[in-house]
Amino acid sequence: MNGHEELSGSRALVRRLMHPIRRAVAPAALELHGKIQELREENRVLREELVELRAELRELQELQELHGRVDGVERRMDLLDERNGVLTDGLQESRRLNLRIAELADVVTELVLPLHDREIDAGALRSLRPDAG
Amino acid sequence: MHPIRAVWPSEDGVFFSVATPGERAVDVLVDGRRVWSFREPADPPALGTLPPGAVGEHLRFEPWPGVIRERLPTRFTLALRAIAEDGTADEPVAATAELSGDRPPALADIHGRPLVVNKWGRLGHALADAAPGLVERMLDHMDEIRDLLQSHLGPVVCVTGGTLLGPIRDEGRLIPHDDDADLTYLSSWDHPADVVRESFELGRLLREAGYDVIRLSAAHVQMHFTHDGVPDHYVDVFGGFLREGYLLQTFAIRAPMAREQLLPPATIMVEGRPEPAPRDPEAVLAENYGPGWRIPDPSFVFDLPESTTARFSGWFADYHADREAWEDLVLLGRQTLPAEDRTSGFADWVHRVTPPDHAILELGCGLGVDARALAASGRTVRAVDFSRYGIEAARSRSVGGGGQVSFDLVNLLDLRAVLRLGAVCAGDPQPWTVYGRRVLNALEAPGRDNVFRLCGMLVRRGGAAHLDVVTDAEAAGLPPHLRVSTGRLVDEAARHGLVLDEATTRQELLNWVGETADEQLVEISRMTFRRRMR
Numbered sequence: 001m002n003g004h005e006e007l008s009g010s011r012a013l014v015r016r017l018m019h020p021i022r023r024a025v026a027p028a029a030l031e032l033h034g035k036i037q038e039l040r041e042e043n044r045v046l047r048e049e050l051v052e053l054r055a056e057l058r059e060l061q062e063l064q065e066l067h068g069r070v071d072g073v074e075r076r077m078d079l080l081d082e083r084n085g086v087l088t089d090g091l092q093e094s095r096r097l098n099l100r101i102a103e104l105a106d107v108v109t110e111l112v113l114p115l116h117d118r119e120i121d122a123g124a125l126r127s128l129r130p131d132a133g
Numbered sequence: 134m135h136p137i138r139a140v141w142p143s144e145d146g147v148f149f150s151v152a153t154p155g156e157r158a159v160d161v162l163v164d165g166r167r168v169w170s171f172r173e174p175a176d177p178p179a180l181g182t183l184p185p186g187a188v189g190e191h192l193r194f195e196p197w198p199g200v201i202r203e204r205l206p207t208r209f210t211l212a213l214r215a216i217a218e219d220g221t222a223d224e225p226v227a228a229t230a231e232l233s234g235d236r237p238p239a240l241a242d243i244h245g246r247p248l249v250v251n252k253w254g255r256l257g258h259a260l261a262d263a264a265p266g267l268v269e270r271m272l273d274h275m276d277e278i279r280d281l282l283q284s285h286l287g288p289v290v291c292v293t294g295g296t297l298l299g300p301i302r303d304e305g306r307l308i309p310h311d312d313d314a315d316l317t318y319l320s321s322w323d324h325p326a327d328v329v330r331e332s333f334e335l336g337r338l339l340r341e342a343g344y345d346v347i348r349l350s351a352a353h354v355q356m357h358f359t360h361d362g363v364p365d366h367y368v369d370v371f372g373g374f375l376r377e378g379y380l381l382q383t384f385a386i387r388a389p390m391a392r393e394q395l396l397p398p399a400t401i402m403v404e405g406r407p408e409p410a411p412r413d414p415e416a417v418l419a420e421n422y423g424p425g426w427r428i429p430d431p432s433f434v435f436d437l438p439e440s441t442t443a444r445f446s447g448w449f450a451d452y453h454a455d456r457e458a459w460e461d462l463v464l465l466g467r468q469t470l471p472a473e474d475r476t477s478g479f480a481d482w483v484h485r486v487t488p489p490d491h492a493i494l495e496l497g498c499g500l501g502v503d504a505r506a507l508a509a510s511g512r513t514v515r516a517v518d519f520s521r522y523g524i525e526a527a528r529s530r531s532v533g534g535g536g537q538v539s540f541d542l543v544n545l546l547d548l549r550a551v552l553r554l555g556a557v558c559a560g561d562p563q564p565w566t567v568y569g570r571r572v573l574n575a576l577e578a579p580g581r582d583n584v585f586r587l588c589g590m591l592v593r594r595g596g597a598a599h600l601d602v603v604t605d606a607e608a609a610g611l612p613p614h615l616r617v618s619t620g621r622l623v624d625e626a627a628r629h630g631l632v633l634d635e636a637t638t639r640q641e642l643l644n645w646v647g648e649t650a651d652e653q654l655v656e657i658s659r660m661t662f663r664r665r666m667r
Contacts (some may be wrong), residue, residue: 067585088443094578095325095447102329103548110337111553 135223136215141187142230148178149213149226150189158432159195162212162225163205167310168240169250170216170431171195200256204239204248208230220447222428243466244363251312252434255457256465261309262334264360268307271366272406274293274358275314278368279409281331283336287317291398291409293317293371293382294421301414302427307403310431313355315365317382319395320374326449328352333549339370347521348547349453350445352383359522364464372449380420383449388420452546455575458521458646459499462561462648463522468500470530478641479570479659484607485508487566494558494565497572501527501540509534509565513563517543517554544667545576551583555590564594569642573602573622581617581625588662591628597634598626600660603643605656609644617659620665631662 022030134376141148146397148160151173161169177193197205211226240248241255246264251257256349260268275296278400282290291297300450320328330349336354340346344356347372352372377431379391394416398409411417422433457581463467480503487493495504500523504516509532516538529538544550558565567588573581588598603611604619625632641657645666 081564094446095444096450097446098324098326099329099450100548102326102333102351105326105330106333106551107549110333111549111556115556 135226136217137213137223137226138189138214140211140226140228141184142211142228142233143184143234145182147211147213148184148194149186150191151191151193151215154191155237157218158216158430160214160216160222160225160431161211161557163240164209165212166213166240166247167259168203168571169198169429170310172432173215176237197251198254198558201240201248201256202251203236204256205230205232205238207234207236211535216431218428220427220528225630232659239466246363248465249310251310254434256461258312259310259314260307260526261483262619264365264618267360267366268404270360271314272360272404274356274366275316275368276406276408278344278356278370279316281338282316282318282370285335285338287408288397289333290317290319291317291319291395292401292403293411293417294369294414295340296403297401297410298407298418298426300401300403300408301410301418302429305404307404308429315367315369315371317373319392323374323376325374328374329449331419332471335370341417344522347453348544350383350451351449353449354446376663380423381419381444384445385435385437385441386417386420386436390416390420397542401582431645441634450546450579452493452544454546454577454580455646456544456591458577459492459518459520460522462646463500463520463526464657470500470526472501473528474506474509476503476518477509477570479566479599480504480661481600483568484512486599487597488564490563491566492561492563494567494591496545496567496569496587498540498574499523501530501538503568503570504538504540506529508532508573510522510536512536514538515541515558517541517542517545518652519546519556545572545583545587548586548620551587558591564596566596566597567590567591567600569598569600571601571603573600573610573617573643577614581622582628585626585629585662586627588626589631589664592631592662592664596663598631600662601657601659603655604638604658608643608645608655609651609653619660622660627665630665632665634663635659635661 136151136153137159138150138152149159155176156172157389157557160167161171174193174195177192182194183192188663208229208231210227211230212227214225215223215224215426221468241593242248242258246258247262248256248257249262251259277293279290295308295311295313298451299577307633320331322328322331332352332354336346336348339354339356346360347355347357349355353366354370356370357367360366365406371383373380374393375381375390375392375556378389378391379387380395381387391504394413395411399412399414400407401410401414402408413648481562483493484507489511492513492515495514498504498516498518499520501516501518504514504527506538508514511534513536516527517540519542521542524540524542532538541554543554552646569584572584576584584600585598588600593597600622602617602619602622607644611659619636627631636658638656638658640654643655644652644654644656
């Protein structure tokens with residue numbers, strides 16, 4: 001038996017001797033001791049719950065962030081819808097312009113030029129040289 | 134076992150029972166003649182609507198199309214004929230129909246030609262009901278037109294549409310419920326603007342060859358033919374072109390296609406005649422009518438993607454919008470010349486406020502009652518409409534009095550026609566006043582733009598443009614796309630140098646084209662535009 005073992009044995013002996021004394025003199029202390037154990041256990045459980053809650057909080061924060069991103073995407077989709085409408089209108093207008101160009105080219109060649117073919121200004125023609133762009 | 138077990142006609146439509154539910158096409162026969170086809174509905178009719186005696190495990194109901202309901206006889210034999218999956222027609226199942234009302238049978242036009250409900254849901258004609266020799270005459274004309282186009286374009290002309298579908302599917306025979314002959318050509322151009330210019334040129338070529346050419350779009354013309362003075366048949370010519378690996382053929386095809394699938398043309402037999410066809414007709418038919426093209430479907434309707442319709446409407450427009458509805462007024466006998474020509478209240482007012490030396494140009498003159506009455510009052514009147522039947526009726530009555538009237542076929546949807554009319558009128562010495570009753574409600578924005586452009590050209594010598602518009606939100610029968618506010622009209626007119634000089638609102642009787650033909654009292658605004666002072 002070494003010194004340390006002697007000390008531990010002494011402490012255990014003292015503890016056994018003190019227990020009935022404590023029970024007689026300060027029973028509340030014993031109760032408090034028991035409570036400490038319960039509180040430690042409770043603390044452990046609470047810590048575990050805290051860990052879980054922190055995890056949930058992180059998830060909630062992520063969810064909130066996702067909500068924010070979804071809101072952002074929706075706003076962007078609304079803007080894109082609006083933009084799509086503008087572009088579709090523009091595209092359709094561009095298609096109509098093709099028709100307008102063809103109609104006007106037809107009118108100029110079939111109606112305007114024949115109506116004025118006797119009044120064509122040679123000077124104006126010269127100013128519109130083919131190589132003038 | 135027959136798919137259709139029993140039939141019960143009613144005032145509102147046809148009840149029938151089927152052995153087993155399906156999505157089959159069903160022909161409707163009135164006194165033994167097919168007049169319409171529909172697709173069997175999936176759901177049973179609502180309880181409480183069943184006619185007495187209508188029993189069966191699988192009951193179905195199909196309402197009469199509005200265009201035919203008012204024309205059905207009061208007593209007739211109604212039969213339904215199911216079309217099997219292989220396209221063969223089942224034996225008809227018949228019942229006697231007795232409908233309320235007192236009217237003569239009217240399933241024919243004013244020329245006595247039998248009517249059917251066509252694939253557009255409108256009243257039309259079918260080759261199955263054709264007069265003797267009609268198919269031969271139609272194919273003769275199609276061949277003439279084919280040869281003319283080939284002489285101009287080269288060997289790029291083919292039969293298409295129903296004239297390709299029927300013969301490929303049914304050993305050279307045309308489809309009985311078709312009503313015309315269809316040709317197409319593959320343009321050498323690949324830009325829509327060039328395709329349009331070419332189509333305009335072809336239109337002139339056909340007109341110079343003596344054909345009665347109707348332009349339906351900037352890439353689609355139709356030639357009409359009469360026989361013994363009666364409208365007989367027509368031939369369609371659809372423009373087509375290849376662009377970026379796609380075939381675009383008005384008005385129904387936009388699909389990946391190689392030139393080698395189209396040209397050089399193959400030869401198929403059409404009612405015993407050799408005709409040019411696309412090299413790969415099956416591929417073209419699948420794109421035109423869908424993958425089920427091999428199975429005859431009298432209830433077929435086009436269901437085109439917006440990506441296709443948007444391109445064609447933007448590039449080639451629609452020069453035919455509602456024209457058939459207006460022509461039906463005459464052709465189906467809904468509108469006839471009155472016993473006596475009397476000016477409408479609007480025309481009478483225009484006559485009173487217009488200086489005596491002004492000629493009047495009437496836009497959308499219909500049967501020409503106002504134009505003739507104004508001419509009889511001493512006016513010089515030029516009146517135009519896009520309905521050739523309307524113009525024919527207008528010309529059929531002479532004018533008394535000292536004025537002059539001329540009626541011309543002018544399509545206000547066609548900018549070229551509008552500019553030409555403006556140039557013709559501008560060449561006349563007298564000032565012009567423009568008059569248009571109900572015309573603004575017959576046009577969408579592009580057509581109205583043409584009207585205001587024309588007015589802007591013609592009122593430069595001090596004239597005015599008098600146009601009215603229905604402003605009554607409760608007016609029945611006027612579709613939303615043809616309603617327009619006076620504010621918007623003022624804006625549209627301003628683009629062509631016109632300002633609103635006067636506007637008055639009044640209640641007037643209105644008969645609008647279409648199924649809701651009942652006369653109604655509605656709010657109408659009369660608007661007078663003049664040239665803006667510089």
